[in-house]
Amino acid sequence: MKILVCNTPGTLSYQEAEKPVLEKDHTIIKIKRIGICGTDLHAFEGTQPFFNYPRILGHELSGEIVEMDGAPGFSVGEAVTFIPYFNCGTCVACRNERPNCCTTLKVSGVHIDGGMSEYLSVPSYSLVHGDGLTYDELALVEPLAIGAHGIRRADVRKNEMVLVVGAGPIGLGAMEFARIAGGRVIALDINDSRLDFAREKIGVEFTVNALTDNVAEKLAEITNGDMPTVIVDATGNLRAINTAFSYLAHGGRYVLVGLQKGEISFSHPEFHKREATLMSSRNATRADFEHVIQSMKNGLVDPKTYITHRVTFPQVKEQFESWLDPANGVIKAMVAVE
Ligand SMILES: NC(=O)c1ccc[n+]([C@@H]2O[C@H](COP(=O)([O-])OP(=O)(O)OC[C@H]3O[C@@H](n4cnc5c(N)ncnc54)[C@H](O)[C@@H]3O)[C@@H](O)[C@H]2O)c1
Ligand SMILES: [Zn+2]
Ligand SMILES: [Zn+2]
Numbered sequence: 001m002k003i004l005v006c007n008t009p010g011t012l013s014y015q016e017a018e019k020p021v022l023e024k025d026h027t028i029i030k031i032k033r034i035g036i037c038g039t040d041l042h043a044f045e046g047t048q049p050f051f052n053y054p055r056i057l058g059h060e061l062s063g064e065i066v067e068m069d070g071a072p073g074f075s076v077g078e079a080v081t082f083i084p085y086f087n088c089g090t091c092v093a094c095r096n097e098r099p100n101c102c103t104t105l106k107v108s109g110v111h112i113d114g115g116m117s118e119y120l121s122v123p124s125y126s127l128v129h130g131d132g133l134t135y136d137e138l139a140l141v142e143p144l145a146i147g148a149h150g151i152r153r154a155d156v157r158k159n160e161m162v163l164v165v166g167a168g169p170i171g172l173g174a175m176e177f178a179r180i181a182g183g184r185v186i187a188l189d190i191n192d193s194r195l196d197f198a199r200e201k202i203g204v205e206f207t208v209n210a211l212t213d214n215v216a217e218k219l220a221e222i223t224n225g226d227m228p229t230v231i232v233d234a235t236g237n238l239r240a241i242n243t244a245f246s247y248l249a250h251g252g253r254y255v256l257v258g259l260q261k262g263e264i265s266f267s268h269p270e271f272h273k274r275e276a277t278l279m280s281s282r283n284a285t286r287a288d289f290e291h292v293i294q295s296m297k298n299g300l301v302d303p304k305t306y307i308t309h310r311v312t313f314p315q316v317k318e319q320f321e322s323w324l325d326p327a328n329g330v331i332k333a334m335v336a337v338e
Pocket of ligand 1: 168
């Protein structure tokens with residue numbers, strides 16, 4: 001079978017490899033779609049921390065079951081996606097039903113080889129039923145589940161003002177699931193075309209541009225002086241993360257979905273007087289995947305809007321670099337594998 005390997009930062013090559021052989025409690029999936037994620041782009045650029053090469057990228061996947069063991073309820077030929085974070089099952093996080101932050105988590109396409117290949121073997125426990133969704137839709141479940149998880153961590157309630165900072169694919173997902181939870185969403189970004197996308201394509205009520213607006217004033221105006229009771233960072237930008245502490249309402253919750261390498265710093269008295277809650281949000285759980293799938297089935301999210309670029313598997317190598325350039329307006333590039 002054909003695989004696409006990221007050998008070193010900046011180089012991709014197609015290679016021939018043996019098809020995976022069925023192992024106990026594993027399922028072999030014929031890959032149909034591969035969504036391209038920021039993580040894949042950063043790995044290619046060489047800016048992804050703790051990344052080893054060579055690596056087969058790709059973790060936003062859907063496909064068809066061709067062979068399986070230990071997958072009761074699934075059938076050969078079924079369209080599936082899977083939860084691409086493989087956990088140990090015994091550590092403190094796994095014992096406490098937090099497999100998404102397992103102490104030795106292995107993410108497909110990051111810590112172990114992922115899905116830029118024609119076939120992939122995955123642990124059968126990770127499978128998720130396709131439930132009548134298309135392969136495009138199924139490949140978009142994982143990135144949307146990241147935002148859905150952040151919103152679940154924040155426990156967004158009806159009519160709450162939710163500020164999502166960063167309108168990339170992850171932030172857009174958080175905005176959708178904040179709205180589905182009944183929140184009133186404010187999108188903050190520095191890129192007008194992404195703010196337009198949030199307003200026009202996914203129906204975000206308020207947008208604020210951090211470069212051209214006075215953010216604190218604008219947020220006070222939108223929230224009638226209260227400020228947002230929930231803030232979600234989906235920028236992964238240190239300055240944006242530090243600044244947003246000051247936008248939080250008294251009694252508010254701040255959830256970090258975005259990730260960066262530096263140290264966060266904020267005023268302790270400002271944090272204290274708000275009795276604020278700070279949380280990180282890592283990956284997603286089966287409950288989030290199922291919530292995303294139900295929301296797609298009920299028409300609450302329309303994943304097609306996310307796909308701005310489409311290619312076939314043999315075109316990935318030559319197109320990959322162009323997806324790094326913000327001028328190309330990529331929200332989600334989707335690869336079809338024949
Ligand atoms: N929680 C998880 O497990 C998880 C999973 C996947 C990705 N992530 C992280 O989520 C973050 C977002 O991912 P993405 O793929 O959507 O990234 P992206 O780069 O496509 O989007 C980030 C957005 O933030 C905006 N931004 C940057 N600086 C800003 C600032 N100072 N103020 C306002 N907006 C600003 C950018 O214009 C951009 O639109 C990244 O940090 C990524 O590492 C986390
Ligand atoms: Zn991803
Ligand atoms: Zn574990």
